[in-house]
Amino acid sequence: MISDFLTLISGVIDMPWWGYVVVTLVLTHITIASITIYLHRHSAHRALELHPIPSHFFRFWLWLTTGMVTKQWTAVHRKHHAKCETKDDPHSPVIYGIKKVLTEGSELYRIEAKNQETLKRYGYGTPDDWIERNVYTKHSAKGVTLMLIINVILFGPIGLTIWAVQMMWAPIFAAGVINGVGHYFGYRNFRAEDASTNIVPWGILIGGEELHNNHHAYATSARLSNKWYEFDIGWLYIRTLEILGLAKVKKIAPKLRLNKAKTQCDSDTLQAVISHRYEVLAKYTKSLKTTFANEMVHLKEAAAQYGVDNTTLKRWILADSKTLQEHEREKLSHVLSNAKTLDKVYTMREELAEIWQRSTASTEELVKQLEDWCRRAEESGIEVLRIFSQRLRCYA
DSSP, X not given: OHHHHHHHHHOSOOOOHHHHHHHHHHHHHHHHHHIIIIIIIIIITOOEEEOHHHHHHHHHHHHHHTOOOHHHHHHHHHHHHHTTTSTTOTTOHHHHOHHHHHHHHHXXXXXXXXXXXXXXXXXXXXXXXXXXXXXXXXXXXXXXHHHHHHHHHHHTTHHHHHHXXXXXXXXXXXXXXXXXXXXXXXXXXXXXXXXXXXXXXXXOTTTTTTBHHHHHHXXXXXXXXXXXXXXXXXXXXXXXXXXTTSEEEOOOOOOOOBOTTOOSOOHHHHHHHHHTHHHHHHHHHHHHHHHHHHHHHHHHHHXXXXXXXXXXXXXXXXXXXXGSOHHHHHHHHHHHTTOHHHHHHHHHXXXXXXXXXXXXXXXXXXXXXXXXXXXXXXTSOOHHHHHHHHHHHTBO
């Protein structure tokens, strides 16, 4: 009797200290994989279809370890994309500040998850079966309680610590790091119309979500890695499920193809430029940076005259003009008037972006405008524009 009682309070499984660390990491990683594969790529963006077996496993596991409801998470995330970096974005560090999103990201999520208008508008297509209504949604908090009981039975008092780490893992990494750092620090492959960044090129700890800029550029892609040196472990799991017949990938980001024999813009060029517009802008930005560095000698005096330091001036030049305040655009215009080459490169970037924003124009009109842009770039006498334009004509 005494030995049975001691076994009960010490846990069914006895391991060395490192064993508990491994178990904790495995359990939390399953939670992260469930979020990125099921909630994010499958439910929110429909980038892949899931067989009922993994789909329901993910639902059950998330109920046990997070208490998150599929409809709520999906709706909040879709609203984030629809209203990104605006006052209606549920968790933008641009609006709320990086500190608030990092430390209170889960609270921002819970507030928006209670917004019935958000759920009605963005929560469509999510599970609405008996178990979802009567267990996962109705008793969302009971799953984490059950997880606590299971942990204590299996591991004894240390199970409390394992459970605490499980409960903190998603709020810290998913709600805090991805929603915060992923819109504040890092590198950008694409000039998406928001502040999204790739935190690191190896998406392992947070299931691939570290490649957040890639995701915002191609939101419906099931694969988040884009460059050869990037790794998305979530994509590895999805491909494994697909090989086993348990998943079907619907869409991945398009790969850029170049036809170096092309010398004229056509409808294929236009379609490729539109599909890869964020990458086009990213490459153009490199040209803008080079021109800015070469023109600094002409800008210093003018920038000082308007009270603008070099760091601020560079930020204004590289930013989308729509994100600048009116007084900032005016100062930038005055400064650029002193550097004609940079002014030309900057102006032509704005004109290029306008081509794919003209939704009412016909394909023929847009092709003509793209060809006209390339011709003017090549005739500008500016080497970076000529090289960029000739490459743009090769898009296929």
